[in-house]
Amino acid sequence: MTTSPQAADHADQDRPGAASNKRVLLAKPRGYCAGVDRAVITVEKALETYGPPVYVRKEIVHNKHVVETLRERGVIFVEETDEVPEGALVVFSAHGVSPAVHEEAERRSLRTIDATCPLVTKVHKEVNRFAREDYDILLIGHEGHEEVEGTSGEAPDRVQLVDKPEDVDKVTVRDPSKVVWLSQTTLSVDETMERVDQLKGRFPDLQAPPSDDICYATSNRQVAVKAMASECDLVLVVGSQNSSNSKRLVEVALQAGATDSHLIDYAEQIDESWLDGVTTVGVTSGASVPDVLVMQVLDFLAERGWGDVEEVTTANEKIAFALPPELRKDLRDNPNGPKGVR
Ligand code: SF4
Numbered sequence: 001m002t003t004s005p006q007a008a009d010h011a012d013q014d015r016p017g018a019a020s021n022k023r024v025l026l027a028k029p030r031g032y033c034a035g036v037d038r039a040v041i042t043v044e045k046a047l048e049t050y051g052p053p054v055y056v057r058k059e060i061v062h063n064k065h066v067v068e069t070l071r072e073r074g075v076i077f078v079e080e081t082d083e084v085p086e087g088a089l090v091v092f093s094a095h096g097v098s099p100a101v102h103e104e105a106e107r108r109s110l111r112t113i114d115a116t117c118p119l120v121t122k123v124h125k126e127v128n129r130f131a132r133e134d135y136d137i138l139l140i141g142h143e144g145h146e147e148v149e150g151t152s153g154e155a156p157d158r159v160q161l162v163d164k165p166e167d168v169d170k171v172t173v174r175d176p177s178k179v180v181w182l183s184q185t186t187l188s189v190d191e192t193m194e195r196v197d198q199l200k201g202r203f204p205d206l207q208a209p210p211s212d213d214i215c216y217a218t219s220n221r222q223v224a225v226k227a228m229a230s231e232c233d234l235v236l237v238v239g240s241q242n243s244s245n246s247k248r249l250v251e252v253a254l255q256a257g258a259t260d261s262h263l264i265d266y267a268e269q270i271d272e273s274w275l276d277g278v279t280t281v282g283v284t285s286g287a288s289v290p291d292v293l294v295m296q297v298l299d300f301l302a303e304r305g306w307g308d309v310e311e312v313t314t315a316n317e318k319i320a321f322a323l324p325p326e327l328r329k330d331l332r333d334n335p336n337g338p339k340g341v342r
Pocket of ligand 1: 033035118119185186
């Protein structure tokens with residue numbers, strides 16, 4: 001456990017309650033991952049380069065604050081590409097889209113920028129590879145999640161979704177020696193392995209993905225919250241209800257020993273009754289959450305006596321992804337920096 005200079009600065013401020021035994025454990029890593037950072041900058045750069053309106057299919061990332069901020073700057077969020085005027089510019093979200101969506105955009109002569117996270121694209125490529133080799137693919141993920149829809153759409157006749165434990169019994173395969181499991185990138189690591197064990201009970205020759213599908217950011221944030229959860233009476237996870245990796249952090253915190261845990265979009269959503277009898281509050285945030293929202297939660301807690309902030313560091317992330325090539329090309333003529341939703 002280490003205290004970062006940033007957290008120390010925060011703690012050094014003259015906050016009420018700093019001398020009591022009330023304290024905050026602040027998880028690191030938390031917040032923005034490389035895929036979200038890239039997707040948000042992609043939309044900001046598109047606004048600067050081409051001017052509003054810029055259409056975005058689905059929420060660019062699953063965070064209310066980010067979506068609202070971009071909407072104010074001239075982004076129009078749509079559910080499907082048929083809502084985008086012919087010939088207009090549309091950005092595909094970090095969660096990825098199926099080939100059918102690309103084809104429809106082409107039919108309608110839309111200009112597209114694909115902000116799919118490269119780690120989601122990696123899973124799409126795995127689906128294509130195993131489908132080509134005639135495997136049955138068992139995709140562990142949450143039904144209805146955009147990422148799962150995009151990934152399944154790469155080979156709909158070969159992919160079966162396994163969401164809940166009872167789904168394992170429903171799976172049917174053509175050849176039990178040619179079955180592979182893949183997964184959504186933002187699942188609980190532990191729950192996914194439980195599902196894999198269940199599947200192995202039915203298919204002993206089940207193959208694993210060539211490399212982890214659950215991404216580094218999802219697993220790092222779960223490791224960090226696990227490291228502090230048993231010391232926390234309450235863990236506050238900043239993130240939106242439709243953010244899979246944020247919701248998993250609440251579950252992981254509770255499983256790892258936190259007495260109570262809640263998912264909140266903003267500090268104002270904290271119910272003061274949650275703090276009754278609490279000494280240690282854990283704070284973390286999902287991979288689509290700008291850190292400004294976490295700082296507002298720390299301010300809220302400090303005003304109520306939890307001014308002592310200790311950062312719990314389990315990994316230092318240095319990953320960054322290049323912007324989509326279709327945008328990079330146009331940026332050479334318009335190299336202004338992004339303003340950033342931070
Ligand atoms: S959570 Fe993982 S897969 Fe999703 S955008 Fe971030 S890095 Fe990419």
